[in-house]
């Protein structure tokens with residue numbers, strides 16, 4: 477027996493367990509509280525199933541779904557790459573997964589070392605000075621970053637009201653800016669799909685708090701003028717926010733901190749080894765340059781002489797943005813990934829992602845219009861506009877791809893490309909997988925010519941055919 481404990485006396489069942497006084501619980505009549513339609517009028521009716529039956533049920537459900545362990549998943553803007561299973565095993569180690577979120581710092585040194593160590597690695601990778609690992613997603617990182625921008629300007633005594641956002645930005649950017657209390661002002665891209673410093677200059681005035689740039693942008697293009705854009709914005713007293721969720725294209729090649737970025741976020745669940753798109757927990761760390769460090773959220777993870785602690789003593793902080801300290805298991809996976817890859821491996825990730833995207837682009841560009849260039853970074857945006865005269869739209873092509881066993885690309889985004897098909901193959905796909913996908917797209921183009929009904933009626937083999945998406949969005953019924 478552990479010293480200092482007493483054994484429960486089993487001869488008097490419940491003696492110790494019931495010794496605490498029961499709180500006074502007011503009995504409430506459910507019929508008075510809940511609408512009649514929600515009240516149960518009989519037993520719950522849970523099925524009586526054995527372990528093999530339940531295992532088969534879930535395995536069958538899992539194969540109805542499409543996932544990266546099953547086949548190619550070129551969902552643009554989502555970086556649906558294969559993530560090493562080792563990271564998942566590490567995040568499940570009892571020392572991590574059983575740690576109580578309210579454990580005192582002394583008892584959580586390992587976890588704090590992971591958060592701190594990963595943060596330092598991310599600063600190195602991005603060229604930024606400091607980081608908060610707390611935000612739970614990319615959009616949450618954007619909001620956190622914008623709150624810091626606000627706090628920075630407030631500390632300067634400046635009440636700036638606007639944030640400039642290129643029309644090629646990710647959709648969450650204007651939303652986050654608006655939630656942070658700013659007016660989002662759209663800046664048109666040039667004919668090459670990139671932002672032009674002169675145009676940004678035309679929009680600058682002393683009301684502009686920041687520019688928020690997705691780089692590479694949603695057309696899969698690197699913003700080649702980002703240094704000049706940063707100079708223009710800084711000269712006008714604004715800050716530069718970079719949406720770094722597409723960092724898969726830049727790892728080990730270039731660092732946002734070197735091209736004038738003041739604040740940025742990463743999507744660990746895109747770039748650093750946690751699947752994106754499953755609706756599961758994510759992580760959107762925000763990295764800052766020196767002048768924004770005082771505004772980082774609390775608690776702030778600090779280290780002195782090898783001892784880690786959570787600091788709350790940060791008078792200029794924007795405050796707390798997440799319960800406890802963010803989604804820790806995602807951080808463990810990311811740390812494993814960074815350590816496993818090392819600097820050389822990181823660079824290889826980006827190079828292979830770029831080669832794969834450009835290979836796919838080259839294979840399909842004779843069949844599909846790609847309005848913004850014949851070179852891309854990690855993804856590219858093709859257009860299905862040419863098929864309109866046949867009555868076929870991008871959505872039909874996406875559905876037909878399912879019959880060939882592929883997850884469709886992102887469709888109808890970004891908005892600046894008509895009938896957009898946004899394709900991101902990622903670095904983990906083989907040439908054979910890329911060829912299989914390109915062949916399927918080319919076959920579909922031929923089908924549109926010879927038998928458009930086949931494409932219009934797709935998917936033919938999926939467990940669910942076409943749904944009325946507008947109806948489904950308005951009248952959600954998750955019980956069906």
Ligand SMILES: Cc1ncc(COP(=O)(O)O)c(C=O)c1O
Pocket residue numbers: 553554613614615616646648690719721722743758760
């Ligand atoms: C470029 C870009 N920015 C921001 C986000 C938003 O990230 P999250 O979905 O985690 O909120 C995404 C998501 O894919 C993205 O691709």
